[in-house]
Amino acid sequence: MAAEGKTIDALSQFELVPVLGPIGRAVGFSQSNAHMLLAVGLITLLFMVGMRHRAVVPGRLQSAAEMLYEFVEGVLIGQVGHEGRRYFPFVFALFMFVLFGNMLGLLPYAFTYTSHIAVTLGLAILVFLVTTIVALAIHGKKFFGYFFPEGAPLWLAPIIIPVEVVSYISRPISLSIRLFANMVAGHVMLKVFATFIVLIGSLGAVGFLGAALPLAVNVALIGFEILVAFLQAYVFAILTSIYLHDAVHLH
Amino acid sequence: MMPRLPHGSFWRLAVIGLLLSQAPAFLGSAALAQHVTAPAPTGPVRTDEPLPGGRPPSPPVQADSDRANAIREANRTAAEYNQAAHEAADTGGMPQLDFANPLTIAQVVWLFVIFGLLVFLAAHYLLPPVAEVLENRRARIGADLDAARDARAEAEAAEAGQRDSTARARAEAQASVAAAAAAAQADAARRNEALAEKLNAQIAEAETRISAARDSAMAALREAATDATQALVKRLSGLEDKAAVEAAVGRELAARNITSGAA
Numbered sequence: 001m002a003a004e005g006k007t008i009d010a011l012s013q014f015e016l017v018p019v020l021g022p023i024g025r026a027v028g029f030s031q032s033n034a035h036m037l038l039a040v041g042l043i044t045l046l047f048m049v050g051m052r053h054r055a056v057v058p059g060r061l062q063s064a065a066e067m068l069y070e071f072v073e074g075v076l077i078g079q080v081g082h083e084g085r086r087y088f089p090f091v092f093a094l095f096m097f098v099l100f101g102n103m104l105g106l107l108p109y110a111f112t113y114t115s116h117i118a119v120t121l122g123l124a125i126l127v128f129l130v131t132t133i134v135a136l137a138i139h140g141k142k143f144f145g146y147f148f149p150e151g152a153p154l155w156l157a158p159i160i161i162p163v164e165v166v167s168y169i170s171r172p173i174s175l176s177i178r179l180f181a182n183m184v185a186g187h188v189m190l191k192v193f194a195t196f197i198v199l200i201g202s203l204g205a206v207g208f209l210g211a212a213l214p215l216a217v218n219v220a221l222i223g224f225e226i227l228v229a230f231l232q233a234y235v236f237a238i239l240t241s242i243y244l245h246d247a248v249h250l251h
Numbered sequence: 252m253m254p255r256l257p258h259g260s261f262w263r264l265a266v267i268g269l270l271l272s273q274a275p276a277f278l279g280s281a282a283l284a285q286h287v288t289a290p291a292p293t294g295p296v297r298t299d300e301p302l303p304g305g306r307p308p309s310p311p312v313q314a315d316s317d318r319a320n321a322i323r324e325a326n327r328t329a330a331e332y333n334q335a336a337h338e339a340a341d342t343g344g345m346p347q348l349d350f351a352n353p354l355t356i357a358q359v360v361w362l363f364v365i366f367g368l369l370v371f372l373a374a375h376y377l378l379p380p381v382a383e384v385l386e387n388r389r390a391r392i393g394a395d396l397d398a399a400r401d402a403r404a405e406a407e408a409a410e411a412g413q414r415d416s417t418a419r420a421r422a423e424a425q426a427s428v429a430a431a432a433a434a435a436q437a438d439a440a441r442r443n444e445a446l447a448e449k450l451n452a453q454i455a456e457a458e459t460r461i462s463a464a465r466d467s468a469m470a471a472l473r474e475a476a477t478d479a480t481q482a483l484v485k486r487l488s489g490l491e492d493k494a495a496v497e498a499a500v501g502r503e504l505a506a507r508n509i510t511s512g513a514a
Binding site: 014028090097 | 344345346348350353354356357358359360362363368369370373376377381382383385387388391
């Protein structure tokens with residue numbers, strides 16, 4: 001699958017394919033959605049199995065579950081403060097969903113749903129809507145004061161307000177493109193170097209030696225991608241927390 | 252407010268931007284290469300030109316039916332080619348941007364369903380047990396800390412009490428030692444005094460006795476002297492003048508500074 005007709009095909013890994021036969025085809029259920037369900041199932045399993053004893057002294061799985069819980073809690077509370085506790089399930093679900101999507105995608109034959117701009121943009125728009133609705137619910141009309149900082153000279157309003165509005169509206173775009181681009185770039189690089197291994201390896205004895213280099217690169221890349229998978233989930237969660245902070249405190 | 256990003260993201264984003272800007276040239280050509288291997292024929296194929304798809308050119312001498320078949324086949328191949336090229340143009344580039352594919356949008360609908368499910372599960376089933384366990388642990392650790400703090404305070408109080416009672420006992424002991432010493436001293440002083448008194452009394456008595464004895468001895472001496480003198484005078488002169496003798500003896504005794512208690 002890496003080298004079809006001796007060409008580098010780094011993009012077919014992102015193609016959507018319907019799964020579950022005719023039913024899946026009818027409802028547009030692709031392998032991407034199957035991986036989302038798998039991620040949700042794994043997250044549920046981790047917490048259900050990990051927390052089944054509710055031990056005071058935790059075991060391994062319970063430690064993992066508690067660590068994830070406290071990590072996201074720290075991110076959210078650190079940014080928003082204790083008023084942010086209401087949004088904890090949302091931020092936690094975002095972090096886990098992105099983290100598991102990124103990590104699952106690194107497994108062979110797996111699909112990375114976070115490598116689709118439609119998915120990341122969908123999540124980012126969800127974040128945008130949630131933060132905006134929270135801000136409107138808490139502050140009402142005062143929320144629009146966010147676009148014109150207090151104390152700024154009035155004659156600057158024609159410049160400041162458009163800039164603030166554009167920066168506010170561009171949040172979901174930057175949020176989604178950051179995750180999407182990171183995942184795509186990582187997987188394209190992995191696929192390109194994997195193709196090099198096959199192409200160079202097919203040259204015989206010399207090729208086997210030559211293929212060791214892209215293989216080493218890919219090993220290093222996998223480690224790097226694991227870091228990126230975690231980092232991007234963290235960035236998604238902390239940016240959501242920052243937006244929630246702005247929504248709750250308006251500054 | 253500008254979001255704070257980890258530093259690693261910046262150069263990475265730059266690399267991605269570069270990659271994406273090259274994507275039409277680099278990746279697009281790679282994807283198209285699967286579909287397009289020959290120059291594109293345009294429109295119906297003319298019979299006097301070589302056919303695409305590597306078919307050998309028709310021999311110069313040919314039956315009319317063969318020519319017709321060849322033209323039909325060439326046209327069919329061209330139509331297939333055009334369709335393939337059209338599909339390649341549609342799906343060319345990134346599958347993520349292929350919004351003609353209904354699955355691209357359908358996966359977002361499913362995304363909202365599945366993500367909503369995750370939020371619901373997290374809020375109602377996944378997170379409350381963790382919160383409960385963490386809260387229990389915090390409460391338990393807090394209670395243990397409180398108990399330890401109490402025990403320490405108790406131990407400190409006990410130590411202070413012990414120190415107090417030790418000090419009190421020491422003070423009491425010192426007081427009783429001092430009292431005993433004072434009592435003993437007083438006792439000894441009283442005894443000394445009594446002894447001195449008794450001795451003084453005895454001394455006084457003895458002195459009285461001595462002076463009485465001396466007086467009586469003195470009286471006896473005068474009497475004896477008077478008697479002896481009287482007897483001497485009588486024998487020598489036969490005179491018996493008791494009064495004169497007594498006077499003489501008294502004179503003599505006074506001259507010798509011997510006084511008698513009785514006299």
